[in-house]
Amino acid sequence: MRYFSTRDKSKSNPFSLADAAFAGLAPDGGLFMPERIPEVDMERVMAEAEKSYADMALYLAQLLFDDVPQDKLEAVVRGAYDFPVDLCNVGDDYFTLQLFHGPTYAFKDFGARFMGRMTGLLNDEGPLTILTATSGDTGSAVAHGFYGVDGVRVVVLYPEGKVSPLQEAQMTTLDGNIHPLRVKGNFDDCQRLVKSMFRDVELRRDVRVTSANSINILRWIPQAFYYFYGYCVWRKMTGREEMEVVVPSGNYGNLTAGMLAKSMGLPIKGFVAASNANDVVPEFLRTEVYSPRASVHTVANAMDVGDPSNFERMMYLCGDDVALLKSLVKGYSYSDDEILSAISEMKERYGYLSDPHSAVGYLATKDSGCDGFWLSTAHAAKFSEITKQATMEDAPIPERLSEMMTRERKYDSIEADESVLAAYLREK
DSSP: OOEEETTOTTOOSOBOHHHHHHHOBOTTSOBEEESSOOOOOHHHHHHHHHHOHHHHHHHHHHHHOTTSOHHHHHHHHHHHOOSOOEEEEEETTEEEEEOOOSTTSBTHHHHHHHHHHHHHHHOOSSOEEEEEEOSSHHHHHHHHHHTTOTTEEEEEEEETTOSOHHHHHHHHSOOTTEEEEEEESOHHHHHHHHHHHHHOHHHHHHSOEEOOSTTSHHHHGGGGHHHHHHHHHHHHHHOOOOEEEEEEOSSSHHHHHHHHHHHTTOOEEEEEEEESSOOHHHHHHHHSOOOOOOOOOOSSGGGOOSSOTTHHHHHHHTTTOHHHHHHHEEEEEOOHHHHHHHHHHHHHHHSOOOOHHHHHHHHHHHHHTOSEEEEEOBOGGGGHHHHHHHHSSOOOOOHHHHHHTTSOOOOEEEESOHHHHHHHHHHO
16 A cells, blocks of 8 residues: 555655655645555454454454554554443433543544554654644543654643643653643644644754654544444444444544545445534535634633644545535534533433533534434543533542542643744754
8 A cells, every 4th residue: 555645636656654654744745645445345344343343443454554464463453452442322312432441531542552553563764753733632642652662752742721631641641752842822833833843854854753643644544443343333233224423523533534434435424523613614514615713722622623634634535526525524513601511411311421522522413413423532531620510520530540640740841933842852
């Protein structure tokens, strides 16, 4: 399998898996895509899913990463996916796919753990810096996914005062090869800084750097796998065969991974993009005008993205056909008050405690009439201040998270300035 930039329409500049992964962003500023999208055997998918999530993921990974030796790929997959994935019937025929049972209690574990192991496998050219921006859960998942990987240091940029205390604790208490940077700005500033480093030719001569955001092919592709698993379990539970999926959305790597799964043959009727007040994509689906802007801070902070990188992949997967995209994806957005009310409603009506991001999925499921499930992207305990505000009750905190909150936090603080970050990367 070779990889091409979304902007390389003639497919004249191919990259190997390692080159695409370690470049992160393509030289022309585009995002990497596989040269072809393999077609799955759904009967095989369902048979493997009956065994385990890892068995099913291995079958799919072999189709997409066909140049990686099978024994090594199996070690990567089984090492990454050693935790459960649950489809929960919340009540009233509402279903949610819980993706928060990994080590950092967020769906980002699916991509980050796979990427960390694959990076260790592919990296044979010396020290490598993983540079990533986070609005919340990406940073902790990447930090844990790459913690202790030989030859790799991780630099995580996160916005000061705009992540939850638990999210910050998960990023800043590992030490070792993990280097958290608290940026005086918002997530868009963090993302801008990361992108500028990839465009800095002189820096990249001095520092070998790649990204672990969902722009990276190794982080993005594995997110397609849980759509297949969710379908298999949902079909078995309901007897229905063609579903829709509601995706709480910020940078849109998650939703585009679902579009990749559909392109591979997963029988999905369509998707619902569920956003908070940062509604650039739902607005585009209404107006056909793409207007990126500064993000605003919300109670669903991991979705506070005003210029989503993966919008380019969305358009690529639709052949830049806006009408086709609109036929596949519906968009909804919600205010903080609506999100808090949804958390309260779920607790009172169903006895189910939701984090704010997943609550956005619940709202869009109700409003869209979706026949399928929404993705629950994080454990409620990671946003205990928000859930308590909504329900007046404390969220039970898993022991691993509670213990992490007691550790000393270590981080550096920087201004949102490209030259400052470049100097940091050269000196550290």
